[in-house]
Amino acid sequence: MKINEKNLAAFASSATPVDREGWLVKRGEVNKGYQRRWFVLKGNLLFYFEKRGEKEPVGVIVLEGCTIELAEDEEQFGFKIVFHGTGNRSYTLGAESQESMEQWMKALACASYDYMKLMVAELQRQLDEMEECDAVTAAFGEKSSLSSPQSETNDNKANSSPMPPPRQRHNPFNKVTQEASNGSGYQHYRSHSIRSAPGRADSGRYTENIPRSKVTFRELHNSYGRRILSDFNEWRHAKRLELEKKTVPTQDLLITL
Known part of the structure; x- marks a missing residue:
């Protein structure tokens, strides 16, 4: 595969979105020692630089046709990018902590085009199942509504909120006669007021038939x-x-x- 180095370097230092970046240690191909490099993941391309903020990367790894595996016999938080097939190289990397290693492995495993294609196929399958389920539910609801309109009417009546029974309200401060207690009807007397106060000329008009059970203020x-x-x-x-x-x-x- 031919790669245009200038375009690749320009893409590495451009303002395009970065999926993940950070410091990792990388074991060399010739020199088996570990060098600390700044890694930047953009899509399915993993760039690594000698220093943070450099314009041109030291190298790039195309994350296609590879698997991400733990490197148990290497560094404490080491993992590998393994390309299968004869003559293919594997990259051994190491993180600073267990959490950082897990995050890097997850990001690298989800970066390939093959993984994205599988995800799109899975999402399409779930969407088809949801649409089929909605269609079956709609057909069943339409069939039930056509077959039993009377039952739906009864259900609506049953689900409607009950109305409270009408009741006749009266003033509790007004006194009720014996006829009202017997159920023949209500007959209210007016309570004492300024007009019916004792000593006025018209007081007997309202109080002559009322039994006085309490002592008045004048008394x-x-x-x-x-x-x-x-x-x-x-x-x-x-x-x-x-x-x-x-x-x-x-x-x-x-x-x-």
């Missing part, structure tokens, strides 16, 4: 008012006697002098 006022007035008169009389006792010795003293 309370007259009862306690007389007692208070009597106590006040006694107190005033006592004060007057006390003042008279104080003034008599003073007059006697003036006469003596």
